[in-house]
Amino acid sequence: MRPMRSGLARARGLGSAGSGTEAFWRQRVTSVLGLPLVAALMLVFWKLAGADYASARLLIANPVVAVLIAMAVLNFAVHMRLGARIIIEDYVHRPVLKAFLLTVNTGTAYGAAIVAILAVTKVLVLG
Amino acid sequence: MENKKERQHSRPLAPDLQTYRPTLTMTMSIVHRATGIVLYVGFVGMAAWLTTLATGPRAYETMQRILGSWVGLAVLFVFTWAILHHAFGGIRHLIWDLSIAHTYPWREYLTRATLAASLACAVLFWIALLWTGGHPS
Numbered sequence: 001m002r003p004m005r006s007g008l009a010r011a012r013g014l015g016s017a018g019s020g021t022e023a024f025w026r027q028r029v030t031s032v033l034g035l036p037l038v039a040a041l042m043l044v045f046w047k048l049a050g051a052d053y054a055s056a057r058l059l060i061a062n063p064v065v066a067v068l069i070a071m072a073v074l075n076f077a078v079h080m081r082l083g084a085r086i087i088i089e090d091y092v093h094r095p096v097l098k099a100f101l102l103t104v105n106t107g108t109a110y111g112a113a114i115v116a117i118l119a120v121t122k123v124l125v126l127g
Numbered sequence: 128m129e130n131k132k133e134r135q136h137s138r139p140l141a142p143d144l145q146t147y148r149p150t151l152t153m154t155m156s157i158v159h160r161a162t163g164i165v166l167y168v169g170f171v172g173m174a175a176w177l178t179t180l181a182t183g184p185r186a187y188e189t190m191q192r193i194l195g196s197w198v199g200l201a202v203l204f205v206f207t208w209a210i211l212h213h214a215f216g217g218i219r220h221l222i223w224d225l226s227i228a229h230t231y232p233w234r235e236y237l238t239r240a241t242l243a244a245s246l247a248c249a250v251l252f253w254i255a256l257l258w259t260g261g262h263p264s
Contacts, residue, residue, distance in 0.1 A: 028224065031217045038214055042207075042252070049256055050195070053184040060180060069177075076170060083163045109167075112174040119177035 023082055030079035037072040044069070057123055066124040070117050077113035081105060155238050159216040162209040169206045204253055211252075212245035 003010065014020050047059055059065055084105045092098045147153065176194075179186040193199050219241045222228055228237050 028221070031221065035214060038210060042210065046256060053187045056180055056187065080163065080167050080170060084167060087160055108171065112171045116174035116177050119181035122181040
């Protein structure tokens with residue numbers, strides 16, 4: 001029987017969803033990258049405990065610390081968006097509610113990431 | 128729209144959380160997801176903290192007062208444990224992804240080890256922090 005799918009579609013090997021294991025793999029990549037990043041973040045957290053405004057600004061304005069926080073924010077925004085997406089897809093089956101929650105998830109994860117990176121950028125630039 | 132009776136009879140349902148007897152690895156899998164959600168909230172909190180730092184001393188000091196209260200410190204401790212538990216649990220899942228320690232009893236040892244390590248490290252982190260770290264105020 002002649003297949004309905006085109007040769008290109010067969011070579012790509014993807015189903016009707018049009019995507020494959022990218023989300024799974026990205027979750028693994030961001031988890032491995034996240035390990036050193038979270039260790040560094042905890043060190044920053046340690047340094048910040050009880051810090052007054054001037055010393056907290058000084059620490060976050062350090063370029064190494066600022067870049068580190070920005071990297072961690074980017075990494076974990078991707079990681080947690082994917083994680084929450086899996087939880088929503090596992091437990092929410094009403095199509096409209098699912099679509100709504102998935103949209104809220106994307107907006108919250110990337111929105112918080114943008115806010116955090118802009119805040120760090122402001123502190124970095126103004127000192 | 129859905130006919131409940133018809134659905135029950137015509138569709139095979141996968142066994143779910145209510146069907147299986149709880150096991151340690153299963154419980155820890157749920158805890159891994161739960162700590163993930165906690166850290167989602169913590170991430171938004173971190174963005175809020177950075178915003179107060181970028182805004183000015185008054186916003187920052189209000190934030191620090193909230194975080195420095197007993198409730199704030201308790202929340203920060205839970206976040207610390209959640210970070211460590213999700214990180215150690217993540218390492219466990221990465222080990223399993225490599226097809227290592229799948230079988231009994233190693234999977235149980237590994238699971239117990241991540242729980243013990245996360246609790247111990249969280250407590251040690253805060254004892255050390257309160258003792259020597261940070262800026263005394």
